[in-house]
Amino acid sequence: MTGSTVALPEGGLAAWPHVFVPGEPGAPVLLTLHGTGGTETEITALATPLDPRASVLSPRGRVREGGASRWFRRMGEGVFDVDDVIVRAGELAAFITAAREEYALADAPLTAVGFSNGANIALATALLHPGVLTRVVAFSGMYPFGDRDPIGDATGVELLLLNGTGDPMAPAGSVDVLERTATQHGASVTRISRPGGHGIDSTELQAAQEWLAR
Numbered sequence: 476m477t478g479s480t481v482a483l484p485e486g487g488l489a490a491w492p493h494v495f496v497p498g499e500p501g502a503p504v505l506l507t508l509h510g511t512g513g514t515e516t517e518i519t520a521l522a523t524p525l526d527p528r529a530s531v532l533s534p535r536g537r538v539r540e541g542g543a544s545r546w547f548r549r550m551g552e553g554v555f556d557v558d559d560v561i562v563r564a565g566e567l568a569a570f571i572t573a574a575r576e577e578y579a580l581a582d583a584p585l586t587a588v589g590f591s592n593g594a595n596i597a598l599a600t601a602l603l604h605p606g607v608l609t610r611v612v613a614f615s616g617m618y619p620f621g622d623r624d625p626i627g628d629a630t631g632v633e634l635l636l637l638n639g640t641g642d643p644m645a646p647a648g649s650v651d652v653l654e655r656t657a658t659q660h661g662a663s664v665t666r667i668s669r670p671g672g673h674g675i676d677s678t679e680l681q682a683a684q685e686w687l688a689r
Contacts (some may be wrong), residue, residue: 505586506532506587507521508588508589508597518593524680530578545592545685564596564604587601594615612638616650634665636666638667
């Protein structure tokens with residue numbers, strides 16, 4: 476499964492709601508990915524404290540749950556439809572590839588910055604499609620593949636995991652599995668934990684800024 480891609484959904488890039496904000500010449504690209512119920516516009520604000528020079532590419536999750544946008548289906552809180560995760564990760568990889576061409580970003584370094592459900596699809600995409608996405612900043616993310624391991628060679632993938640130790644929506648045990656499994660497949664993983672639950676705090680923004688600037 477790793478490295479396989481799927482085509483963009485019908486209508487191509489133009490039919491996938493997204494925002495692109497060009498940055499300074501030569502600056503990197505931040506792919507901002509919203510959490511459940513978020514939007515492609517509001518999540519772009521996350522880019523400014525991380526790298527105000529960056530271009531921002533921000534698509535909308537294409538799954539609907541109770542009227543809220545998500546990136547993949549789930550059976551219940553914390554129980555993901557893993558087959559759908561894999562399909563949607565392929566779609567996001569296809570989106571990234573098409574957007575690079577559309578916005579002349581072929582040579583620009585790109586990092587996915589996701590929160591919650593957005594972090595999970597970013598992690599899945601990087602681990603399944605390392606030829607498309609190699610760097611992820613995951614705020615309140617977790618292991619996206621349940622009790623399965625569809626990952627192949629993830630050498631070259633770099634993950635920054637930022638989590639609250641008391642987060643019931645992204646439990647520490649799942650983050651342990653993510654760290655261990657990604658490392659076993661060759662990814663470089665930096666994990667930073669803080670007291671508290673689901674969300675993003677100022678210390679995590681600072682840590683992400685420093686990690687991105689390396």
